[in-house]
Amino acid sequence: MSTIQAVRVHGYGGPEQLRLESVPRPEPQEGEVLLRVYAIGVNPIDWKIRAGLFQDFFPKQFPYIPGYDVAGIIEGVGPGVTTWSVGQEVFGQGTKGTYAEYIVTAASALAPKPTTISFAEAAAIPVGAMTAWKALFQNGELQAGQRVLVLGAAGGVGAFAVQLAKWGGAQVIGTASTANLAFVRSLGAEQVIDYTTTPITPTALEELAVQAVDLVIDGVGGEVGRSALAVVRRGGKLISLVEPPAPELAQRYGVETMMVQSPPPEDCLKTIARLVDEGQLRVTTGRIFPFREVREAHMLSQTGHGRGRIVLQLD
Ligand SMILES: NC(=O)c1ccc[n+]([C@@H]2O[C@H](COP(=O)([O-])OP(=O)(O)OC[C@H]3O[C@@H](n4cnc5c(N)ncnc54)[C@H](OP(=O)(O)O)[C@@H]3O)[C@@H](O)[C@H]2O)c1
Numbered sequence: 046m047s048t049i050q051a052v053r054v055h056g057y058g059g060p061e062q063l064r065l066e067s068v069p070r071p072e073p074q075e076g077e078v079l080l081r082v083y084a085i086g087v088n089p090i091d092w093k094i095r096a097g098l099f100q101d102f103f104p105k106q107f108p109y110i111p112g113y114d115v116a117g118i119i120e121g122v123g124p125g126v127t128t129w130s131v132g133q134e135v136f137g138q139g140t141k142g143t144y145a146e147y148i149v150t151a152a153s154a155l156a157p158k159p160t161t162i163s164f165a166e167a168a169a170i171p172v173g174a175m176t177a178w179k180a181l182f183q184n185g186e187l188q189a190g191q192r193v194l195v196l197g198a199a200g201g202v203g204a205f206a207v208q209l210a211k212w213g214g215a216q217v218i219g220t221a222s223t224a225n226l227a228f229v230r231s232l233g234a235e236q237v238i239d240y241t242t243t244p245i246t247p248t249a250l251e252e253l254a255v256q257a258v259d260l261v262i263d264g265v266g267g268e269v270g271r272s273a274l275a276v277v278r279r280g281g282k283l284i285s286l287v288e289p290p291a292p293e294l295a296q297r298y299g300v301e302t303m304m305v306q307s308p309p310p311e312d313c314l315k316t317i318a319r320l321v322d323e324g325q326l327r328v329t330t331g332r333i334f335p336f337r338e339v340r341e342a343h344m345l346s347q348t349g350h351g352r353g354r355i356v357l358q359l360d
Contacts, residue, residue: 046070051145052339053108057097060340060347063111063144071141071149073123078152080135083164085143085336086114087355088172088201092343110142114354115150116158116167126152134158136167137314144339146359156314159321166328169201169354174317174326177205177262180284180305181213185260189214192257194273196245197264198234199225201354202286204329206262207232212325218255220245220265225352232327240269247275263287274298329353336360 048067056062073079091111093099116136119129129135129152137155139148158167180202181187193210197203198219210217211233219234222241229237236255243249250256250272257278263270266287274290277283279299283290289302310316320326331353334342342355 049146050336051110051142052112052336053110054095054105055108057095057100057105059096060092060343062095063339063343065337065339068145070147073121073126073149075124076126076152077123077149078119078126078129078155079121079123080115080117080139080148080150080155081120082115082117082143082146082148082359084116084168084359085112085357086168086170086172086201087334087342087346087357088113089346089349090172092347095343110144110148112143113138114168114171114173115139115143115148116164117148120147122152123149128152129155134160134164136164136170136318138171144336144357146336156318159318161322161324162328165330165333165356165358168356169328169330170205170317170321171314173201173354174205174209175309175313176202176286176305177209178313178317179307179309180262180286181206181209181260183309184284184303184305185262185282187213187215187260190216191259192216193218194255194258194261194276195219195234195264196261196269196273197221197286198229198232198237199352200264201331203262203264204229204232204353205326206264207234208326210262212320215260218258220269222350228329228352245269245272247272250276260284263289274300274302331355333358 051068119133135155136158139150193215199221217234218236219229261273261283263285271290277300283302295302333356
């Protein structure tokens with residue numbers, strides 16, 4: 046039996062719970078493919094699940110392999126799979142964890158990798174871009190000409206939300222720290238607010254002429270999300286990636302609030318890949334770590350700061 050290297054978690058806790066181990070190479074079952082992994086996107090949900098913060102919603106059986114975002118090459122196909130063949134370059138989501146040299150995943154969870162970018166860049170896309178897509182176009186029902194406020198505009202989701210909102214014909218305002226202001230502007234935001242020098246309060250937003258906002262994409266939550274409600278027009282929406290403000294408060298402002306919800310449209314990843322290859326969507330990787338430095342990657346992700354998606358790269 047051949048073995049591979051995989052990162053496994055044996056119990057809820059800190060980054061030390063991430064252990065690089067030899068495990069049997071998985072076999073694709075009905076409807077699955079075997080993927081040789083080239084790069085893995087590190088999402089905040091990966092450390093939140095590892096830390097046990099989501100045990101009520103996503104209880105884990107130990108040991109488990111973390112991770113959702115992945116890019117690699119098809120190495121084998123399971124029974125009934127006709128959509129993929131060995132050697133194709135793909136990206137998408139791992140349905141059984143992605144922190145491994147080889148994974149099996151549902152054939153339907155992958156799309157052809159954009160041809161103009163690296164595997165590391167491709168692995169930085171799936172959760173971030175699909176969450177942004179759902180929040181803007183499905184839950185947010187964004188229309189061209191509307192005004193969108195993206196809270197946390199430099200992150201793995203926010204950077205896509207800014208660009209996709211622009212692509213959808215919206216005007217975009219973003220919030221970021223000083224080091225990321227120029228970056229968010231370069232993505233197309235008309236106005237970028239430095240939350241480190243201008244704390245996001247209703248008064249501060251009004252003073253900056255941020256008003257009559259149609260849609261807020263909230264990747265920050267808490268007091269920041271609550272403050273944003275004050276500048277949304279009556280009948281507008283706030284789509285939260287973390288926790289929507291209390292319903293009573295939303296009602297007082299006449300704003301519809303909800304958590305971003307899945308699933309995305311069937312061809313979402315394919316459309317995103319096309320936009321990347323057409324040069325309409327830029328992919329930003331955060332720091333790229335070698336696979337063996339997975340603990341360092343989680344420590345950085347836990348800070349909640351940075352630009353683009355952190356990536357683990359395999360040899
Ligand atoms: N519900 C879902 O389906 C779903 C899906 C994806 C993500 N999420 C959640 O959404 C959140 C964002 O995800 P992500 O992947 O974009 O995270 P990320 O890549 O870690 O980025 C977080 C970003 O937030 C910015 N930030 C931190 N504090 C801020 C503040 N007070 N105001 C404005 N910006 C601030 C950081 O920018 P600076 O460096 O400039 O501070 C950083 O760029 C996470 O909590 C994640 O778990 C939920």
